[in-house]
Amino acid sequence: MADPARRFRGTLSAFPFPPEEGTARLRNAALFVVLFGLAAYAAADTQVSVSALVQGFPYMGRLFVAFFSPDFADIARYVPALVETIQMAVAGTLIGSLLALGYAFLAARNFVSRRGTLWATRGFMNLVRTIPDLLFAALFVAVFGIGALSGILALVFFSFGIVAKLTSETIEAADMGPAEALYAAGATPTVTAAYAVLPQILPQYLSYVLYVFEINIRVSTVLGLVGAGGIGVPLKAALNLLQYDRASAILLLVFVAVLLIEWTSQYLRRRLTEGEPPAVSSRPLEVLRRFRTPLAFLGVAAALAWSFWGIDLNTKGFSVGLHMAGRIFSGIFHPEWSYVPELLVALWESVEIAYLGTLLAAVLALPFGFWAARNVAPAPLAAGTKVFLSAVRTFPELMLAIVFMVGVGPGAYAGILAVGVHSVGMLAKLYGEAVEAMDMGPAEALRAAGADGLGVFRWAIFPQVLPELLSYAIYRFEINMRAATVVGVVGAGGIGAPLLFALQSHVWPRVGIILLGIVVLVSLTDALSGAIRRRLV
Amino acid sequence: MDAPSSREPLVVFDRVRKVYPTGAVGLDDVSVAIYPGEFVAIVGLSGAGKTTFLRAINRLIEISSGEIFFAGRSVTRATPAELRRMRRDIGMVFQNFNLVKRLTVLQNVLAGRVGYHPTWRVLLGLFPKEDVAIAMKALERVHLADKAYVRADQLSGGQQQRVAVARALAQEPRLILADEPVASLDPVTAEVIMDDLRRINRELGITVLVNLHFVDLARRYADRILGLRAGKVVFDGPVSEATDEVFEFIYGRPLTREDMRTGEVAARG
Amino acid sequence: MDAPSSREPLVVFDRVRKVYPTGAVGLDDVSVAIYPGEFVAIVGLSGAGKTTFLRAINRLIEISSGEIFFAGRSVTRATPAELRRMRRDIGMVFQNFNLVKRLTVLQNVLAGRVGYHPTWRVLLGLFPKEDVAIAMKALERVHLADKAYVRADQLSGGQQQRVAVARALAQEPRLILADEPVASLDPVTAEVIMDDLRRINRELGITVLVNLHFVDLARRYADRILGLRAGKVVFDGPVSEATDEVFEFIYGRPLTREDMRTGEVAARG
Amino acid sequence: ACGGQGSSNKVDKLVVGFVPSQEAENLQAKAKPLADLLSQKLGVPVEVFVGTDYNGVIEAMGAKKVDIGFLNPVGYVVAKDKGYADVILIAERKGQKTYRSQFVVLKDSPIQKLEDLKGKKIAWVDPNSTSGYIYPAAMLKEKGIDPEKDVQGTFAGGHDKAIMALLRGDVDAAVSFDDARSIVAKSDPSVMEKTRILAYSPDIPNDTISVRSSLPQEWKDKIKQAFLDIAKDEQGKKVIKEIYSHDGYAEGKDSDFDVVRSTMKLMDIKLK
Numbered sequence A: 001m002a003d004p005a006r007r008f009r010g011t012l013s014a015f016p017f018p019p020e021e022g023t024a025r026l027r028n029a030a031l032f033v034v035l036f037g038l039a040a041y042a043a044a045d046t047q048v049s050v051s052a053l054v055q056g057f058p059y060m061g062r063l064f065v066a067f068f069s070p071d072f073a074d075i076a077r078y079v080p081a082l083v084e085t086i087q088m089a090v091a092g093t094l095i096g097s098l099l100a101l102g103y104a105f106l107a108a109r110n111f112v113s114r115r116g117t118l119w120a121t122r123g124f125m126n127l128v129r130t131i132p133d134l135l136f137a138a139l140f141v142a143v144f145g146i147g148a149l150s151g152i153l154a155l156v157f158f159s160f161g162i163v164a165k166l167t168s169e170t171i172e173a174a175d176m177g178p179a180e181a182l183y184a185a186g187a188t189p190t191v192t193a194a195y196a197v198l199p200q201i202l203p204q205y206l207s208y209v210l211y212v213f214e215i216n217i218r219v220s221t222v223l224g225l226v227g228a229g230g231i232g233v234p235l236k237a238a239l240n241l242l243q244y245d246r247a248s249a250i251l252l253l254v255f256v257a258v259l260l261i262e263w264t265s266q267y268l269r270r271r272l273t274e275g276e277p278p279a280v281s282s283r284p285l286e287v288l289r290r291f292r293t294p295l296a297f298l299g300v301a302a303a304l305a306w307s308f309w310g311i312d313l314n315t316k317g318f319s320v321g322l323h324m325a326g327r328i329f330s331g332i333f334h335p336e337w338s339y340v341p342e343l344l345v346a347l348w349e350s351v352e353i354a355y356l357g358t359l360l361a362a363v364l365a366l367p368f369g370f371w372a373a374r375n376v377a378p379a380p381l382a383a384g385t386k387v388f389l390s391a392v393r394t395f396p397e398l399m400l401a402i403v404f405m406v407g408v409g410p411g412a413y414a415g416i417l418a419v420g421v422h423s424v425g426m427l428a429k430l431y432g433e434a435v436e437a438m439d440m441g442p443a444e445a446l447r448a449a450g451a452d453g454l455g456v457f458r459w460a461i462f463p464q465v466l467p468e469l470l471s472y473a474i475y476r477f478e479i480n481m482r483a484a485t486v487v488g489v490v491g492a493g494g495i496g497a498p499l500l501f502a503l504q505s506h507v508w509p510r511v512g513i514i515l516l517g518i519v520v521l522v523s524l525t526d527a528l529s530g531a532i533r534r535r536l537v
Numbered sequence B, C: 001m002d003a004p005s006s007r008e009p010l011v012v013f014d015r016v017r018k019v020y021p022t023g024a025v026g027l028d029d030v031s032v033a034i035y036p037g038e039f040v041a042i043v044g045l046s047g048a049g050k051t052t053f054l055r056a057i058n059r060l061i062e063i064s065s066g067e068i069f070f071a072g073r074s075v076t077r078a079t080p081a082e083l084r085r086m087r088r089d090i091g092m093v094f095q096n097f098n099l100v101k102r103l104t105v106l107q108n109v110l111a112g113r114v115g116y117h118p119t120w121r122v123l124l125g126l127f128p129k130e131d132v133a134i135a136m137k138a139l140e141r142v143h144l145a146d147k148a149y150v151r152a153d154q155l156s157g158g159q160q161q162r163v164a165v166a167r168a169l170a171q172e173p174r175l176i177l178a179d180e181p182v183a184s185l186d187p188v189t190a191e192v193i194m195d196d197l198r199r200i201n202r203e204l205g206i207t208v209l210v211n212l213h214f215v216d217l218a219r220r221y222a223d224r225i226l227g228l229r230a231g232k233v234v235f236d237g238p239v240s241e242a243t244d245e246v247f248e249f250i251y252g253r254p255l256t257r258e259d260m261r262t263g264e265v266a267a268r269g
Numbered sequence D: 001a002c003g004g005q006g007s008s009n010k011v012d013k014l015v016v017g018f019v020p021s022q023e024a025e026n027l028q029a030k031a032k033p034l035a036d037l038l039s040q041k042l043g044v045p046v047e048v049f050v051g052t053d054y055n056g057v058i059e060a061m062g063a064k065k066v067d068i069g070f071l072n073p074v075g076y077v078v079a080k081d082k083g084y085a086d087v088i089l090i091a092e093r094k095g096q097k098t099y100r101s102q103f104v105v106l107k108d109s110p111i112q113k114l115e116d117l118k119g120k121k122i123a124w125v126d127p128n129s130t131s132g133y134i135y136p137a138a139m140l141k142e143k144g145i146d147p148e149k150d151v152q153g154t155f156a157g158g159h160d161k162a163i164m165a166l167l168r169g170d171v172d173a174a175v176s177f178d179d180a181r182s183i184v185a186k187s188d189p190s191v192m193e194k195t196r197i198l199a200y201s202p203d204i205p206n207d208t209i210s211v212r213s214s215l216p217q218e219w220k221d222k223i224k225q226a227f228l229d230i231a232k233d234e235q236g237k238k239v240i241k242e243i244y245s246h247d248g249y250a251e252g253k254d255s256d257f258d259v260v261r262s263t264m265k266l267m268d269i270k271l272k
């Protein structure tokens, strides 16, 4: 009995893999080869090269240095513009997200069983998500004129698209047991949704809303495009004149505002979704607890009222606008079929850039995501990484595009780098959240079995969060495919630039065919990614 | 107990069949009447149709043919609004408790009251004071009044199931359906829950229909036993008649230690 | 069983204290030796320090003073690499199984082998054939070889715990620590797991240290019982000496039905 | 672009950057023939790309990644100021080296002269647009109307959007290049009848062909000659017409842009 292990080993026999396991492995391997092959082909096609990047470092460094000496001289003009942006972002986010919350139930398989209805609701939701914000901007400007209303509407639709999709997925993953209990108690579907499912999804929903809110503040360029003003206008002006010191002052301001908002809302969220304080029977607390829901409604209403405060909602030229919108639509619905060959080329370029950019981001985001997670990284590192990621997200895509164009020259490669680095900020944040929500038991079990940090990562953490990581990456891929601006600035081709040109010169039939192309492409991606996920998850 | 036959039945199954889309037969020509105040245990092997039987009553599943009546009205032909009114009178307790984990115990119990109020009121969470009183009363009955403001996920499994019982109680129902309410609980806790159900049955006169896997529990708590096999009622009688032979007939095989909640040990003891 | 004193101890606690940052005392001046081949049950009230005791051995928690030795080497002063080597020789089974639900049973068991291979190999998931054989062998020992390619989340709780035991076995450990391995299982399944552990202990000679809440299980399976109260070892002796009085002393109160896994019924039977 | 930094005298490849103006609706497809023509004339490979914004092109010229840029007047002035680019040619449209900006009002508007704009709502394009803000705003300033305070201005985000705002009646006047109404006509053909031009700005130099400053002088000359040659031959004429509706190129020198500089200065747009 000196070495029990040896005795145990003495009776070994070999166990081959069962046949079905073999084919599954083969299929996974094949999938991997295809994905990797596509990456390799696209990399060659877009002339990705590390040495070019390294050679570009001096010039990129020069830009960074210029960027890190903020000039706050004009701050008095930026602050009101920022407040204006926040107002519009609040309005757009709130309205869009509230609509999305209700709508998400209509698009969730576990709430709507009729296939036809589901098909229609999901279709509309996906369409809204697919339509580029540029097109929304163009339409709203025609109908509602330049200004805040169009800006808010563009943000409403944008927020709706994202929040509805993510929320309906969360609803589909919810535990339906409580819902059944409510049905059995005689509740209507609405009540069941609100009482049994909403509390379950509320934390995630709130984090989606916050996430979109953050985007809405940062992507203030859209507001500029519809003449809604905001912080995007001076930012764009500064960048156009290569006044990086001013641009960085503006961005710092935005950054601070976003951080403040994020911290406050995280605090509120914790208070809202985490346990009640122990039953203290003080009267005001009791009242607060009892009227929590109406108070929350009041809070939202107050925020909305503030966000519309002093904003000029001109609705004068509505009839002229409708007339124009009618012509725009009729143009869009008569797509310019002859553009198809060029369109296909551009779409393919978009796919290549988005694929490589997302791949780059998905890999880069891995370490950052883990460093950002409170439950696997030391607290200071996690907090620091989160702030850093927030900074990465604040750095405008336009600026990144310029940096990489200076580094590696114009073209697809610069586009890939810009898309990739920009996406890291978002992906790593979402990765981190997924890791934080993970069950830590298996990690402990692996540590107890003598695994080192990487072993724990590979066998306890990674397998648990893989599905989330994949769906976030795929989701980001979809966004990157549509993202017009970055890729357009560096002249990398893709579908963004032609769309922008067609919109600017009112060539609606071409807008129509491009839109059709994007919709088809995004739907294909959706289907394909669903298949890939089923295979890997 | 009065003789059941002297009163109107509360639940009537009239030649009920349920065939699942897969072709599996859930209920096969079941005709049965349950009387007010009864404590009925439904026993049978896995797949015998116990769950199907219970869920047919409040129409969580639609039956294929036949008709079911609750308190004299057809469940089968009820409109959605009528059905919701009926469901309000039927409490249900699930094996997995089905609480909303993130809500407090009190909020979960108040969920039993939603059938009584218009949608907007429930959406705003504005329950009248009386409802809170009813809910607290229900919690007291299961000895959990002190946990009213604790979040449901902070309770042990047994406590969660007692909250679920309180929720059913808060409905002020005429009938409680319980689908293996103790299958995921340890034996000590299981008894606490079964005790609760019996007390409710005795003291409030609420009819209780409970699916049980374990022979000993069925014997100890029920007045009447309904044996299902392959969707058919193969035994229906007072618990005194439900001998080991009857159970072996219902199960179609000799009893094993797994049919007893307490397993081997009880057999040994 | 040989007399333990005739051999080198496998685990030694030398005046070990653990005070948590909150001031709670986990272990209070504990000195104890565990010998190869023993099956030791650690019993005590909730909060007595049972978990602290087990987790101190593989240093999942750091002790405040004193020293712990495993196989003659100091755990307390081990470098990270040494500690990983030691942990490899100590399997651990948790109350909540701690499996990666999304991986197959075999992959979960293979995870017990990660301590044996360089990081790159583990990262690529390239386990040698022999490891697969060891893992399958471990699965056979818990009668789950046929589930090797099933995803862990498709198993019942008891089966999951058996996978966790297999994972610990696949480490080819000299010691298995089990922290209330059956607390979340029903009594029938609990026995299956305890049987597995006893078989492993008897047939492979692997030392087993198990925290148990239930007096009857401790009596039935262990050779030796270690009673903890408020962080102190208040009883240490063979199971034959652990009378009801001893347990009442350990618990500081008379035994109740809840201290028995089988509850009231066993008491009745 | 060129043979790496340091050896800036050796030019083995040229990169041409286009920046779209609103008149160029399908630039990408049409840029390629120009590259072929240039390559033929210069004897080195020529790559073209079309960006959606000119700041990237300017920075890339500074980093020697782009050799030739079609820069608009403000873009050129910014680039020159940084020491990144030199103008070699100015584009000609309809025989003109210049274009204009315009104030547009509704046909029946009571506004008859610039002075009437005081206190009115105006749709500008964007703060850095030569014809969409800088020039027309300077005109107001010269009339004693402070374009930031004495009118209610909005940056519409595009020449077309400014005109659309006017059509809808959201503003009393709009500014744009001459004549952006033709774009809007594709969405509302009645725009020409419904609006009238209130005033034109002074001449603004057309877009430039600029080269990066670090390029050897001989190459600057060669490139200039190549463009001039292209503009002369039949096929070349067609190509450049297609791209930017250029008819030809005229010699350009930095001082041609002093007017732009002084106008920018008047508008308090600082360069560093």
Ligand SMILES: Nc1ncnc2c1ncn2[C@@H]1O[C@H](COP(=O)(O)OP(=O)(O)OP(=O)(O)O)[C@@H](O)[C@H]1O
Pocket (backbone or CB within 6 Å): B020, B021, B022, B024, B025, B026, B044, B045, B046, B047, B048, B049, B050, B051, B052, B053
């Ligand atoms: N949703 C369903 N779809 C198809 N067949 C079903 C479904 N639900 C139940 N069945 C089948 O109907 C029959 C009766 O099932 P039911 O769930 O009522 O049995 P049960 O007695 O509750 O079993 P258990 O003790 O396992 O809960 C079984 O053959 C089962 O496989």
Ligand SMILES: Nc1ncnc2c1ncn2[C@@H]1O[C@H](COP(=O)(O)OP(=O)(O)OP(=O)(O)O)[C@@H](O)[C@H]1O
Pocket (backbone or CB within 6 Å): C020, C021, C022, C024, C025, C026, C044, C045, C046, C047, C048, C049, C050, C051, C052, C053
């Ligand atoms: N992480 C911790 N931080 C602070 N105090 C702790 C921590 N873990 C345990 N304790 C305290 O240390 C003491 C011993 O706890 P331990 O978990 O070892 O007890 P246990 O015997 O395993 O109890 P149980 O049967 O409830 O699992 C208790 O007073 C407990 O509250």
Ligand SMILES: [Mg+2]
Pocket (backbone or CB within 6 Å): B050, B051, B052
């Ligand atoms: Mg069932």
Ligand SMILES: [Mg+2]
Pocket (backbone or CB within 6 Å): C050, C051, C052
């Ligand atoms: Mg413990």
